[in-house]
Each structure stands twice: as C-alpha cells, then as structure tokens.
Amino acid sequence: MTVTTLDTAAPAAVATEQPRRRRRGLAPGKRLPAARLAGPLLLLAVWAAASAAGRLDTAAVPAPWTVLDTGIRLWTDGTLPADVLTSLERAAYGFAFGLTAGVVLALASGLSRTGEALIDGTVQLNRAIPVLGLIPLFILWLGIGETFKIAIIAIVVYIPIYLNTHAALSGIDQRFVELAEVQGLSRLRFVREIVIPGALPGFFVGLRLGVTGSWLGLVVLEQINATSGLGYLMFQAQNYGQSDVILVGLLIYGVFGLVSDSAVRLIERRVLSWRRTLSN
C-alpha cells in the first residue's frame, strides 16, 4: 500500500525539486551600511538638482546652498546661537520635569493599589484633554513667560512615559512573581531586581515618544506665544517672506529631533542588550 502511493507521488516531487533549495528567510536580513541616511541624502540630491536646473520657485523653495548661506550668516551674527540656546533650554527643562513626573507617577501607581486608585484615573483623564488646548488656561495661570512653556512641554512628555511605564509595570509576568516568592526575595529586591528591569522596555518606548513630544510642544509654543527662540525666528521670517530662514529653522528642529532620538536609541540598546530582536 505505502509503496504504491510513494511511487505515484515521487516522480513529480523529484522533477520540481532543485538541489539544496533554501527556504526564503522572513527576517529582513542584514543592515545596509548607513541605511538611515540613504533616504534623506537622496531627497537632498533631488532638491539640489531641481534648484540647479532652475525648476523651483526660489521665493518658495530656495536652493540648498542659499539655505546653508543663510544658516551660516545667522549663526555668525549671533542671532541663531541665542535662539537655539533658548529653545534647547525650554525643551530640556520641560523634558526633565516630564520625565521625572512620568517615572515617579508610574512607579507610585504601578507598585501600590492605593497609588493606582489615586493616580491612574487622573492621568487617563488628563490624557483625554488635548494638551495644546490647555495653553490659554496656563497662560492665565502662569503668565506668558518661560514657566508656562516648560509646564506644557512637561505635560506633553509625562503622559507617554507614564502610560508605557505603567503598562509595563503592571504587565510583569506572573511567573516571575512566583519565582521571586520561591527564591525568598524581599519586596525591595523584588521591585529592584524583577519589576524595574522587566518594565524597562516599556519605559523606553515611552521615553522615545516623550522626546518626540517635547519637540512638538516646543514648535507649537514658540510659534504662537514666544518673543525669542527658534520658532519665533521662523515666525518673524514668515512675516518678511524669508523662506530660507524658515528652512534653516526647520532643519535645526529636524537635527534636534534626530540627535535626541538617536541618543535614546543608543542608551536603549546599551541598557537592553539582553534583548535579541529583529532590529539587531
């Protein structure tokens, strides 16, 4: 019985099969060198080529070299460094406060039921309100100075950090809780050796969202409520039709975002080196 079925099936299989056929891999494969830069560089090349060929309206989209010239001019005459510094300071303060608040609240709410009852619902409520909608109220409360800008950025930052860290803390594997009991860990050691390291991946997701959020908050605040800073510089340039200055500002925002995100990624890769995922 078996022999006959094999006989009928075998010729077809042999005919189509190639020697040493490999399965197609489903992982994306090896990283291309400098892969992250390839796209932006291509975009830059297209932009430069179009400008050189005179196909772009220079009032709307100035050539890359014009933007570079303007950048250098603004930098050497001192306006740009002062504005960049102001913006960086706002973002850094807002981010630092948001980070601290996010982590402290997540720990308090993730590690105690009382904390969860008091904090979690409140944060969820806060999250439901669009943060930028709080701007008018905050101006009334805190004035139009630096304090209100830092407060808004801090709120934008703390929410994703809180949400992701809290989710990771409360999602600790029950099996590891059991293990800690069996190994006789004290509550402090349980938190330090199991809960916190286990929640770090979630924290880093929140951290990256928070970093992006801090720049987003900054851009909005500086373009509508500022008398200094990068956004103010761009707002002024809009009034005078200086598209090259606007592009310089955008470029610097972009560099800020890219550098800070890369920094967080780098730290993440160091801290979470035990993880083996698709990306490394």
Added chain:
Amino acid sequence: MAPHTEQLTRPAVRLRGLTRSFDGRTVLDGIDLDIPAGQFVALLGHSGSGKSTLLRAVAGLDHEVTGSGELSAPERVSVVFQDSRLLPWRRVLDNVLLGTDGADKGRAALAEVGLAGRERAWPSELSGGEAQRAALARSLVREPELLLADEPFGALDALTRIRMHHLLRELWERHRPSVLLVTHDVDEAIVLADRVLVLDRGRIGLDLTIDRPHPRSYRDPLLGEYRERLLAALGVTEDLA
C-alpha cells in the same frame, strides 16, 4: 528509640488532611502524606488530578486558594518549574544567584550542572536543556532540604530528558535533599524515584516503593511490573496503550 534516631526519622514533609478547592470544586481531598528526609518521591497523575496543586501547596505558593489541613515543610525549599524561568535581563550566573549571594557558590553550582564557562551568557543564548540546567543550579545554590520539581523535563526533547534524569539523580545522590517530583511520565517516575505516588481525584490512589538499584535502565524488565501497576492505577491498560 534513641532520641537522635527519632530526629533522623522525623519526616521532612508532613501533610494531614490537606484539602484544597477551586470555586467549590475539590482538587485535593484530605491528603495524608509523610516524606522522610532525603527520600526521592515522584508524584504521578492525570492532568487535573491535583498534582500541581499539591506541589504548590507544599511550596507555599497557593495564597488565594481555599483549603484546610496540616502542612509542615522544611525551611529551605527550592522549586524547579516546567519552564526554566530565567530572568531574561540577568546573565546566567546572576540568575543562579537570585535571592542569595556568593558568586563562588553560584559558579560551583553551574559547574555541577555542566555549565561551567557559561556564567556570562544571557538566558536567550541557552538551549532548552541548558536553561533547565541553569534552573537546577539556581535551586541547588540554596542548599535545599526539599526540592520540589513541577514537570521539570516536560518541555525537553527525549534525548535531553534522559541526560537530565541522570543529572538530577546524580545531584540528589550528592546533596540528598528530599525530592517531590511531579510528572505525568510513568517511565520517568520509575527510573528516578524510590517511591511513586499516584494521585487520583484528589486522593493518593497508590503508594509504591520501587526497590531497584540505581542507575536504572528503561529496559530493565523488572521495572515493567512496576510500570503495569502504575498504569493500572492511572486507569491505563497495556492493550489500550
């Protein structure tokens, strides 16, 4: 009897009328059991027979379970689970030392289970068998008086399982803890244990002493008799299997 002999024969684990139930369903129904110090006991049963519940009760892991009865167990108890349960963010040596300290003791335990040189490896770099060895090392480091093992080799391939059987028996001979090994594998129980219990509907249905020298072979024909008795107690006859 002289007092010191009494001391020696005092059971390591003593259960009297141990009852546990979930949602009104009785899982353990008044279990009486003594395990003498240093005895290697295997606990057999169908899935759902309550064997894991019994182990968890002895381990003190059943916080929110209703039940009654008397239970005494030694102070130093280690548990080996079916999964190795290594923390992925700690290197192997740090996993072994979870809850204790003394790097030298940890290294010695790893060497004993054949993992010398893998101290700095991450758990994700270990094979299933290696991870379970590391889990054994973690339980050894605490010098347990009682070792509880909940189907510790259930997730391993057949060849690795046989190697782990030798290792476990070897470690037991060197350290002599009392062992309660929960398993659903009759052969595993016969080859490893000196006493096999069959748990049936929350009660101990059979308490069998296996009086054969170690190391035992799966092919030992004299063990076949024990196998038949155990399978009968589990409600399986050879014709069906």
